[in-house]
Amino acid sequence: MSIVTLAEAKLHLRVTGGDEDTLIQAHLNAAEILSSSWMGRTIFADQGALTTARAAVPAALSAATTAYVNAVDAAAALTSEAEACIALNAAELDYQRAQTAARMTHAGIVINDLIKAAVLLTVGALYADREAAEPPKAAQHLLQPHKLYG
Numbered sequence: 001m002s003i004v005t006l007a008e009a010k011l012h013l014r015v016t017g018g019d020e021d022t023l024i025q026a027h028l029n030a031a032e033i034l035s036s037s038w039m040g041r042t043i044f045a046d047q048g049a050l051t052t053a054r055a056a057v058p059a060a061l062s063a064a065t066t067a068y069v070n071a072v073d074a075a076a077a078l079t080s081e082a083e084a085c086i087a088l089n090a091a092e093l094d095y096q097r098a099q100t101a102a103r104m105t106h107a108g109i110v111i112n113d114l115i116k117a118a119v120l121l122t123v124g125a126l127y128a129d130r131e132a133a134e135p136p137k138a139a140q141h142l143l144q145p146h147k148l149y150g
Helices: 006-014 020-040 047-076 082-106 113-129 137-146
Strands: none
Touching: 006 020, 006 113, 020 113, 020 137, 047 082, 113 137
């Protein structure tokens, strides 16, 4: 995703050396994913990236639908009911993931100062705590105006 740079994250954390770059980058990646997931929208670095991603959604959904239909057909050909059930569940999960990705992309948002601040606060929380499962409350308040419901 990389909507916030490693240098920005290190500045926020007041880390000057490079010993923890890999760890901080992992926290940064997680913070961006958590923020995006919490809002229900994919975050993009600029309008061009958002436009390009939105344009790719119909083809991605079409491919996901084709894969789902093929997986359902393959599951129907299995002789074991248990295996067919597992194959169907896997196909449905993959299709739901593709639909979620399409919705989040279509509802995507270009990063702004509120989102950047929320990502940085989340990086700080992950760096300090390492057990955060969602953006901290302060970050959630910053993301709130952009959160989608329903």
